[in-house]
Amino acid sequence: MSATMIHVAVGVIRRNGRVLIARRPDHLHQGGLLEFPGGKVEPGESVQAALVREIREETGLGIVGSELRPLIGIRHDYGDKCVFLDVWETFISEGEPEGREGQLVEWREPSKLVDRDFPAANRPIIRALNLPRRYAITGKAHSPADYLKVLKKSLPVSGDRLCLLRAPELSHEQYQQFVAESVRPDDWNRGVQWMLHGDESWLQAFPDSAGLHMPWREAQKHRARPVDDRYLLAVSCHNEQEIRHAIRIGADFITLGPVKSTDSHPDTEPMGPETFRQMVAGAPVVVFGLGGLGAEDQNEIVACGAQGIAGISYWWR
Numbered sequence: 001m002s003a004t005m006i007h008v009a010v011g012v013i014r015r016n017g018r019v020l021i022a023r024r025p026d027h028l029h030q031g032g033l034l035e036f037p038g039g040k041v042e043p044g045e046s047v048q049a050a051l052v053r054e055i056r057e058e059t060g061l062g063i064v065g066s067e068l069r070p071l072i073g074i075r076h077d078y079g080d081k082c083v084f085l086d087v088w089e090t091f092i093s094e095g096e097p098e099g100r101e102g103q104l105v106e107w108r109e110p111s112k113l114v115d116r117d118f119p120a121a122n123r124p125i126i127r128a129l130n131l132p133r134r135y136a137i138t139g140k141a142h143s144p145a146d147y148l149k150v151l152k153k154s155l156p157v158s159g160d161r162l163c164l165l166r167a168p169e170l171s172h173e174q175y176q177q178f179v180a181e182s183v184r185p186d187d188w189n190r191g192v193q194w195m196l197h198g199d200e201s202w203l204q205a206f207p208d209s210a211g212l213h214m215p216w217r218e219a220q221k222h223r224a225r226p227v228d229d230r231y232l233l234a235v236s237c238h239n240e241q242e243i244r245h246a247i248r249i250g251a252d253f254i255t256l257g258p259v260k261s262t263d264s265h266p267d268t269e270p271m272g273p274e275t276f277r278q279m280v281a282g283a284p285v286v287v288f289g290l291g292g293l294g295a296e297d298q299n300e301i302v303a304c305g306a307q308g309i310a311g312i313s314y315w316w317r
């Protein structure tokens with residue numbers, strides 16, 4: 001690993017559903033590739049101040065430090081250089097951007113950003129941009145038929161757009177039926193991205209799903225990414241070793257917990273917000289905090305460097 005870590009402030013500026021990107025001048029490190037505007041944090045400077053300065057210098061746009069919120073932090077070793085990308089987003093910016101250093105700048109939809117056009121460290125940023133701040137997980141119901149009833153009632157109320165269909169209490173056939181009825185396009189579920197729970201066979205059965213969420217017992221069987229790139233891969237993690245494995249097999253995001261004590265896993269000791277924060281800081285992957293978290297915890301969890309919260313109790317009624 002290169003000796004010193006360079007602290008880089010990276011700005012994700014959103015406007016009208018698009019995000020500002022720039023092309024790195026050819027002569028710079030990772031030159032020719034696309035990037036999010038930003039640059040090195042000067043000694044004694046806050047990351048917000050560095051972003052306000054860099055964005056103004058590079059693009060002419062005015063942004064406000066207090067309107068920035070953390071998106072993700074990524075430590076990455078390029079071999080010749082070791083960077084900590086401190087990525088913050090804002091929905092408020094003033095002016096029309098121009099490439100003040102001669103670089104191309106443009107607005108693009110997040111879903112059109114392609115990993116290979118960016119430096120390798122940016123992969124988790126692109127995932128973070130395309131994922132919401134909440135990840136709804138289905139809970140228990142009184143009978144197999146009730147799973148769908150609760151889902152149809154609760155999901156439109158919560159407004160969540162990323163949902164894991166998790167129901168380990170159901171038999172294989174019952175879960176299959178629950179998934180089939182949930183993912184069938186309808187008014188109540190328009191725009192929802194469905195994650196299926198278990199092994200890869202579920203994506204073969206329901207190829208229109210957004211992706212697969214592997215419990216740790218499944219994820220640990222793999223040495224490489226088990227699903228096609230057009231799907232999202234999520235892994236349930238509980239410690240640093242599991243996070244490393246999830247990254248090795250190409251997870252697009254993970255859940256990490258339990259952060260606080262939770263009724264669904266009463267015998268598991270919670271890690272607490274401080275340990276959670278430390279694990280997130282060391283993890284170059286999108287993380288959703290899980291376990292005993294409600295909507296009121298979302299800001300604290302985001303401030304820990306995570307994408308947001310995942311859970312059952314905050315929405316499943």
Ligand SMILES: Nc1nc2c([nH]c(=O)n2[C@@H]2O[C@H](COP(=O)(O)OP(=O)(O)OP(=O)(O)O)[C@@H](O)[C@H]2O)c(=O)[nH]1
Nearest residue numbers: 008010029030035036037038039040081083119121122
């Ligand atoms: N700004 C920016 N830098 C990135 C991104 N992804 C990424 O790996 N980097 C790396 O972070 C470092 C940022 O350095 P920089 O060259 O933009 O910073 P700067 O303008 O302050 O540098 P300079 O003093 O060399 O001109 C580079 O090594 C760059 O390759 C990104 O999306 N945006």
